[in-house]
Amino acid sequence: MIQTVTRPIAPATAMSATLVVARRALLKFVRTPALVGMGIVQSALFLFSFRYVFGGAIHAGASTYVAYLVPGYVATIVLFTGGGIAVAVADDRVEGFTDRLLSLPIPRYSIVMGRALADFATNAWAIVATAAFGFLFGFRLGGSIPDGLAALGLCLVFGLVFTVVFIVIGLLAPNAQAAQGMSMIAFVLAFMSSTYVPAGTMPGWLQPFAKYQPVTPMVDAVRAVLLGSTSDVGLALAWSALLLIVFTPFAVLLYRRS
Amino acid sequence: MTTVPLIEARDLTIRFGKVKALDDLDLTAPAGKVLAILGPNGAGKTTFVRAVSTLLRPTGGTLQVLGKDVSREPVAVRRDIGLAGQSAAVEPTMTGRENLEMTARLFGHPRDGARRAASIVIERLSLGDVADRRCSTYSGGQRRRLDLGASLVGAPRLLLLDEPTTGLDPISRREVWDSVRDLVAAGTDVLLTTHYLDEANELADHVIVIDHGHTVAAGTLSDLKASSGRDVIEVAVNDPSQLEAVGHILERVTSNPPRLDHNGRRASAPTAGGAKDLAIVIRTLDDTSVMVDEIGVRRPTLDEVFLTLTNAYVQNGSSR
Numbered sequence: 001m002i003q004t005v006t007r008p009i010a011p012a013t014a015m016s017a018t019l020v021v022a023r024r025a026l027l028k029f030v031r032t033p034a035l036v037g038m039g040i041v042q043s044a045l046f047l048f049s050f051r052y053v054f055g056g057a058i059h060a061g062a063s064t065y066v067a068y069l070v071p072g073y074v075a076t077i078v079l080f081t082g083g084g085i086a087v088a089v090a091d092d093r094v095e096g097f098t099d100r101l102l103s104l105p106i107p108r109y110s111i112v113m114g115r116a117l118a119d120f121a122t123n124a125w126a127i128v129a130t131a132a133f134g135f136l137f138g139f140r141l142g143g144s145i146p147d148g149l150a151a152l153g154l155c156l157v158f159g160l161v162f163t164v165v166f167i168v169i170g171l172l173a174p175n176a177q178a179a180q181g182m183s184m185i186a187f188v189l190a191f192m193s194s195t196y197v198p199a200g201t202m203p204g205w206l207q208p209f210a211k212y213q214p215v216t217p218m219v220d221a222v223r224a225v226l227l228g229s230t231s232d233v234g235l236a237l238a239w240s241a242l243l244l245i246v247f248t249p250f251a252v253l254l255y256r257r258s
Numbered sequence: 259m260t261t262v263p264l265i266e267a268r269d270l271t272i273r274f275g276k277v278k279a280l281d282d283l284d285l286t287a288p289a290g291k292v293l294a295i296l297g298p299n300g301a302g303k304t305t306f307v308r309a310v311s312t313l314l315r316p317t318g319g320t321l322q323v324l325g326k327d328v329s330r331e332p333v334a335v336r337r338d339i340g341l342a343g344q345s346a347a348v349e350p351t352m353t354g355r356e357n358l359e360m361t362a363r364l365f366g367h368p369r370d371g372a373r374r375a376a377s378i379v380i381e382r383l384s385l386g387d388v389a390d391r392r393c394s395t396y397s398g399g400q401r402r403r404l405d406l407g408a409s410l411v412g413a414p415r416l417l418l419l420d421e422p423t424t425g426l427d428p429i430s431r432r433e434v435w436d437s438v439r440d441l442v443a444a445g446t447d448v449l450l451t452t453h454y455l456d457e458a459n460e461l462a463d464h465v466i467v468i469d470h471g472h473t474v475a476a477g478t479l480s481d482l483k484a485s486s487g488r489d490v491i492e493v494a495v496n497d498p499s500q501l502e503a504v505g506h507i508l509e510r511v512t513s514n515p516p517r518l519d520h521n522g523r524r525a526s527a528p529t530a531g532g533a534k535d536l537a538i539v540i541r542t543l544d545d546t547s548v549m550v551d552e553i554g555v556r557r558p559t560l561d562e563v564f565l566t567l568t569n570a571y572v573q574n575g576s577s578r
Contacts, residue, residue, distance in 0.1 A: 007413040008366030031351040096347035103311045103341035
């Protein structure tokens, strides 16, 4: 005798849809060893290069270069690993998975929320692992341990902000390769900020951009919090809120018409 | 029995920039039937399925699915449909069972309900042997069947299959067909698109032919064959070198250009005269030295109907 599937009594709640979408994205990440490992290896190699290859030639004011570099590097690591988010989002669309989700009776925003939740977790993994490499390469906390944890918290918030930006990039890209290419823009944002060198050392015409783009206050806020100060934290959080408020509805809108 | 049509489109237009993928399309699909949307590549089949599954909003006209308007009540429509698109949208790093449970949860099943729905679908689609393997190890046919299953765990009223067997080998195609037939027997309405005539023949009882975004013809398969298809006189010969001569006779009697199939050693031509024309052809052939293997009047094949319908449309379209 063949049993028949019963119709669900009610559609999925936004919360459960979000969790199911997130679970699938996380499983895909965890079960693809290349994704779990390569991002970390890459970020460690870049950190190594900046610390030991370029570092000797860079003078970052009063502090040692490793003390200057590591907080900025950890705060912006998502700008490098986030390309993977854009690629995954573009892949889902090309492979028909997004169509499947959109044909189901779930709210559109739960697709974005689920995606962001999963990527928040993978970002956290990248941030924590990169911070660990920072300590391995000679970084030491200048302030207390709670200050260090607060700085880590800020990095996670910025990670979430950039996740949503990369989701938008993935939705705008026609395919995975294009998504990878478009994600390179994020590199430039990291380089033209105070992440690697103080903005004040750049040529005068570049300084306004370097000082007023969102990455610089974010990086400066992380450095300040590590030393127990709160300067730039308000500005960095304001930028984060602004980016989230602009990009989240944009992502929902793009899902709706993709 | 409900009298609400499965799908009703009125002047349905979908534009991408300047291109009209669907152009004032009208169609009514009766409920309780397997409906095939037939058309060449680029005819608008996929666009139509995406509109029915609320992925595309109509630029003009109306489209109702089981009485619900896709623009005004998209959420209600989504509860009624299950979509299996052209590419099998299964997650390769998850097992078949995990995939089905995931989709079941998104349809609104609670955790245990999702497990039950997944088990039932696995059994029904005979995926038991592979259900607990990751989908990256599946064959193309298994993936496609799992994708079919994923659209079933919510017990949709209408299953939408966009070219369900494109790219599959003949055995996998049969497997997918068998699965679809089982579903139909269990009472699910199905809309499928295809450019394979044999697929429509195997699965569908109602066919809508579209081309260039218009409905060209609609009806049951035998309706279609009867309406556009005139009967065909077909002669099979022993010696292929005599095909030309047979072709001339067919053309003289039916006043239609004959089709010569040298490999099959067959000549055929549509006829309005039926048995009377056949008798004349037989008598004429008797006076020649042609060795006839087989001769008869038959209904046109779906291929012949399809070519007639789409060609007629192209010719009408360009003369306007």
